[in-house]
Amino acid sequence: MNASFNHPVLIVVVPLLFAALCPIIGLIRRSLVVWLALFGTACTSFLALSLIGRVTPGNDLSYHLGGWEPPWGIEIRIDTFGLLMVCVISTLGILLVLYSWKYMERELPANRLSYYYTLLMLIYTAMLGFSITGDIFNMFVFMEIFAITSYALVAVTGEKRALRAAFKYLLMGATSSVCVLLAITFLYSVTGSLNMLDISNTLAELSPDYIRVALAALVFFITGFSVKAALFPVHVWLPEAHSIAPSPVSALLSALVIKMGVFGIFRILFTVYGPGFANETANWKSLNEVVAWAAALSILAGAAFAIAQKDLKLMIAYSSISHIGYIVLGICLLSYHGTAGGFYNVLAHAMGKASFFLVAGCFLYKKGFRRIEDLKGLGRSMPISSGAFALASLSVIGLPPSAGFIAKWNILWGCLDSRKYLFAGVVLLGSVLAAVYCLKVVYYLFFTGPRMRDTRIEEAPAAMYVPAALLSLGTLFFGIFSGLILPSLNSASRILMIR
Amino acid sequence: MKKLFVILALAALGVVLLWVVGKMPEMGDSRTPDKTHVVPRYIEDGVKEAGAENLITDVILNYRGYDTMGEVAVIFSALCAVIALLDREKRGVSRSAVDASQVRSSRIVRVTVRILFPVIFLFAVYLILHGENSAGGGFQGGAVIGASIIVFTLVFTLIESTRDIPLTLRVILESLSVLTFLAVGFIGVFKGVEFLTYILPGLSPGVAGALRSQVFMMSIEIAIGVAVGAIFTSIVFAMIKEENFELEPHIPEP
């Protein structure tokens, strides 16, 4: 038994440990808490990245908690997709904590700051646990942790509209959680198990009496997770909550938390149910089709609303709906290129959108500007932030050589592969619309306003623009070196399709 | 109009759900999938393997202990959420609306609560400690502790309660459950087995596995009980405190 045998669980446990320590350290010295959180995320990230060589497509890493073998105990199961999520979450975590250091100092009174960092560590714990667990009820527990913490994080400033947005988010989020719990109940009553692989084996030869119940469970799961992912008809909570929250929280919610809903849909559709569950391929496929249509509508509606916005953060929030649509569409195309592209977009969108929100936070911090029209000429006075925005917008639009391009290219390929030409059109149209709303901002930043020599450089603190710039450079890096991740995603998706 | 629409939609949903429920396994049948697949091992070997006579405690703290760690994290995050939204009470300054009212609680109420408070507290301790062998457990006992302190606070003042249970102590107690869980888990990790495997350092392997498990489960139960009590107390204190109450309380019309 080698030393790294316990790494899978340590990914979840280490941030939880730091979360529990934060309030106690906050009693002693408040200024230490941010360093503690930074250290905690760094440790987590190290643990997550150390797993990279150990998970290969088709060769999952399984870990039995408490030494109880799977159907009886809880299993942690890391596959390629889970590993991607874990790496994205933990790496982004460091940058967001770093960004919060200066930004939240101004937004929150000192005595509440330590609880802000505690909430951040808890939400990381929950998302990491959610991504790697192999047990549906455990998934529910972690889902609740990130749900509760995200309601609080939206409203943490106590601003009037933030409170209202958080309450709306809470009502919809809690209802969706109940849907998921009901679905777990349905599924448990006909399979008698909570372990994902065990359920999927039981479902494969389910007695025909129970197929109706299993299908109802599937529908409830998808409804519940769609609300968390903000797919089109149930996206109404997202724009307000994401735009009014403080910027690092917006970045966190947009880049990571809504991805959890998508990941839930993916886990349920592919890991738990699987294409051939109980010879119900037709039903499963048609449900898949429905989700794909919802995703396609999200792409168009999100992008169209984004164009209409005057508020920068609101525009970015609507753009998130559009990108969530891309990811879900890619996953539901039933073509391995699509799935790989969808997950590549998880990476690309996490970096691009986090960078967008962080830059918007820089503008807000330095100038107090929210409206797009106010951004005139900021490209000259805040060159690094604006440059990061421009670079990230390449990825959000999907232009080469950015990561967004690779993702959209693969999704498009998936559409053509499964002969869904209408969806291919939607993907292209979504990109065109994205170009409209992104380039509008870039235009205001760089091509309007006062002349170069009239402006002084007034950049936000380095702790704020460095994370934004790093994320933008990340989109470029993973666009150029897509060979680092894409092949393993491709082969993992291919295995998924064969099963 | 909207009302009618919603009622119709809900009725449709109800019919669909009823249609689904009609196909569910029969209630009370002991041959349904959920009672034949995973559970038999718990019922047959649970006491032997996991160590507690109460099978639910076995499931919660041993077979699915990781879930309970998540659960503890849920309630801890609820506390952090409430504190982040409402802030903690400040010592000596915060009072509740009840404290500010001119009508004091009557002597009968005060004496009753004073007599009942230790009894309620004792019952909570019983619930926590006896959760292994009968109904009860850390969460239930913790909730009762919280309730007893809330009753105390409502009758005697918030100032009185915060003096008796100072903030600094509560901050440490609140983290206690998470930290105990992690400590127990890490003992396993350092001994080279899986997280949350109950292994006691320094005890020979000859000692029955059930005893080892019981020591750990008991310590986790106690930590959960204390922490949940502290968390509920803190949540309620944060909710009822009023910092800017009027010094001249409003006297209601007779």
Next chain:
Amino acid sequence: MNWSRIFQNLNYAVSLLLFLMGLYTLAMKPNLIKKIMGLNILETSVFLFIVSIGMVDSGQAPVMAHGAAQQVVVNPIPQALILTGIVVAVSTTAVSLSLCIRIHQKYGSLDACEILGREVA
């Protein structure tokens, strides 16, 4: 529709009725506190549902008193699950109530329509 089966599973049907009542309260009542109550009804209905699934006819509570093995006991897993569910529900309620307190401080009202209307003014 198989009515006899539904009557057999009366607990399920009742919990679904509670589910719908909860949804209705959540959707239609303008008062935020009532919405939270609706949410709690919704959650409780699912807890009733889960516990009913674990029921066994003439089953005892799953406590194995000293050596008394081989008695018929109900399924312990659903009960363990709802313990978690209840904790989650309590946590959600605590957070929503504290949001309500803040909302009442800022808007001076707990009426959903009024809070939406204030924004315009």
